[in-house]
Amino acid sequence: MILGTYYCIDGHTCGNPVRLVTSGHPTLLGESMSEKRQHFLRDYDWIRRALMFEPRGHDMMSGAFLYPPTTADGDVAILFIETSGCLPMCGHGTIGTVTFGLESGLITPKEQGVLKLDTPAGRVNAYYEMNAGKVTWVRLYNVPAFLAYQAVPVHVDGLGELTVDIAYGGNFYIIVEPQSLFAGVDQSCAAELLAWSPKVRAAVNAQINPIHPEDSTVCGASHVLWTGKPQHSDSHAANAVFYGDKALDRSPCGTGTSARMAQLYAKGLLKEGDTFVHESIIGSQFIGKVEGTTEVAGKVAIQPSIQGWARQTGSNCITVDDEDPYAFGFQV
Ligand code: PYC
Numbered sequence: 001m002i003l004g005t006y007y008c009i010d011g012h013t014c015g016n017p018v019r020l021v022t023s024g025h026p027t028l029l030g031e032s033m034s035e036k037r038q039h040f041l042r043d044y045d046w047i048r049r050a051l052m053f054e055p056r057g058h059d060m061m062s063g064a065f066l067y068p069p070t071t072a073d074g075d076v077a078i079l080f081i082e083t084s085g086c087l088p089m090c091g092h093g094t095i096g097t098v099t100f101g102l103e104s105g106l107i108t109p110k111e112q113g114v115l116k117l118d119t120p121a122g123r124v125n126a127y128y129e130m131n132a133g134k135v136t137w138v139r140l141y142n143v144p145a146f147l148a149y150q151a152v153p154v155h156v157d158g159l160g161e162l163t164v165d166i167a168y169g170g171n172f173y174i175i176v177e178p179q180s181l182f183a184g185v186d187q188s189c190a191a192e193l194l195a196w197s198p199k200v201r202a203a204v205n206a207q208i209n210p211i212h213p214e215d216s217t218v219c220g221a222s223h224v225l226w227t228g229k230p231q232h233s234d235s236h237a238a239n240a241v242f243y244g245d246k247a248l249d250r251s252p253c254g255t256g257t258s259a260r261m262a263q264l265y266a267k268g269l270l271k272e273g274d275t276f277v278h279e280s281i282i283g284s285q286f287i288g289k290v291e292g293t294t295e296v297a298g299k300v301a302i303q304p305s306i307q308g309w310a311r312q313t314g315s316n317c318i319t320v321d322d323e324d325p326y327a328f329g330f331q332v
Contacts, residue, residue, distance in 0.1 A: 119170075123143070
């Protein structure tokens with residue numbers, strides 16, 4: 001029996017996949033996208049697994065469903081799906097979703113040039129430029145980002161002692177800067193990062209398990225952000241973000257860049273108004289900016305913005321048939 005048929009626009013944001021699912025949306029209960037995300041996780045997570053994992057997806061696969069806005073002034077709501085789960089917020093996913101949604105006519109803005117987005121993490125405004133039916137760039141004003149824990153010593157089995165920071169930028173990030181056990185990100189260390197990251201994440205969550213002070217459903221450090229020197233002279237820094245069980249983000253990671261800017265701001269290394277060009281493991285760039293400062297539950301936070309671009313690569317009609325032994329995906 002066919003359990004679902006999903007039309008999708010496939011593409012990428014600065015190299016990382018975005019699969020915008022345009023049909024087959026389950027009806028989700030709840031007032032806010034955070035509540036709808038909980039309902040999806042409870043009853044429909046099989047759709048995420050079927051569309052993200054092999055044989056229909058792959059380790060890095062990431063996507064989104066569009067929903068009607070959940071706020072009076074919102075244009076559209078986004079539910080993020082990924083191999084790592086159902087994220088509260090995804091920066092590269094937002095840039096791709098906005099691009100493909102506008103280009104295909106699925107999203108109609110109330111006001112040209114800006115979209116008010118309802119995401120599980122909260123309001124995100126996306127400014128964009130469109131030329132001859134193509135979106136040239138998207139700049140998203142993300143949810144407030146903050147440094148949650150600084151200089152946490154953590155013992156990682158098989159690796160040793162690391163010192164990490166934990167910052168929030170729409171998801172909680174474990175930030176690992178170069179130190180005696182880690183020389184810094186470059187393309188040749190991808191295999192090591194894939195092997196170490198799950199251990200670092202498990203050790204940090206066993207010790208701390210961060211919880212967002214305004215939404216306890218946003219909890220646990222889901223991503224590990226390894227930092228390093230950039231390849232391009234116009235980038236300020238490079239990073240490689242690990243997510244799920246086997247993924248290294250090919251984009252510079254929007255929520256990760258927000259978390260990194262919050263960490264650097266808290267340490268006095270960035271100030272309000274500063275631009276921060278962040279590079280991915282493949283050399284693609286996001287332009288981040290500390291737009292302003294605010295507070296989250298009494299903690300200093302920044303208002304980050306992230307600019308990037310996305311391209312469509314094709315369209316897809318995916319079926320999930322319960323007679324297929326791999327209907328709900330697998331990982332090797
Ligand atoms: O761009 O925020 C992001 C993101 C999260 C996971 C992968 N990319």
